[in-house]
Amino acid sequence: MQKLFSTVLLMVTLFTHSFCQNTSNKGETKKAANMKYEIVKSEDEWKNILSPEQYRILRQKGTERPFTGIYNNHKEEGTYVCAGCQTELFTSDTKFESGCGWPSFYAPAQKTTILEDLDKSFGMVRTEILCPKCGGHLGHVFNDGPKPTGLRYCVNSASLEFIKKEE
Numbered sequence: 163m164q165k166l167f168s169t170v171l172l173m174v175t176l177f178t179h180s181f182c183q184n185t186s187n188k189g190e191t192k193k194a195a196n197m198k199y200e201i202v203k204s205e206d207e208w209k210n211i212l213s214p215e216q217y218r219i220l221r222q223k224g225t226e227r228p229f230t231g232i233y234n235n236h237k238e239e240g241t242y243v244c245a246g247c248q249t250e251l252f253t254s255d256t257k258f259e260s261g262c263g264w265p266s267f268y269a270p271a272q273k274t275t276i277l278e279d280l281d282k283s284f285g286m287v288r289t290e291i292l293c294p295k296c297g298g299h300l301g302h303v304f305n306d307g308p309k310p311t312g313l314r315y316c317v318n319s320a321s322l323e324f325i326k327k328e329e
């Protein structure tokens with residue numbers, strides 16, 4: 163009986179493991195479930211360092227109104243970091259004109275692993291994207307982006323801070 167139990171346990175473990183691997187996206191993304199974040203702050207600490215709009219979006223999974231964010235039509239060369247923890251998330255190299263009203267990128271910055279989670283709010287099934295260091299809500303990723311990835315990382319401007327490339 164004991165042996166049967168361990169065999170079943172082993173099979174479940176293997177199945178779960180292969181399932182996780184199949185759903186990960188070529189190493190560019192990682193599932194957010196059960197994540198322990200490197201940067202952990204209390205709600206009060208976040209409120210102190212973020213503007214009310216940044217707090218609403220990053221920490222409460224809010225969304226800015228389309229075409230209102232400061233980086234929607236932003237075309238300068240540089241890096242977009244997390245407004246909560248300054249982790250490099252995207253660069254101007256993969257930013258494209260999506261027309262959706264939010265800054266859009268077809269890939270994360272090199273060496274950056276954006277976290278993904280399933281979002282079933284508002285009667286839709288979407289893939290939420292989060293900062294890998296602090297778990298801040300960034301936006302969503304969709305499968306209707308341009309080549310070479312076919313992905314559209316749709317990000318709230320309020321989740322980002324822009325660092326201009328040095329001349």
Ligand SMILES: [Zn+2]
Nearest residue numbers: 244247293296
């Ligand atoms: Zn962050």
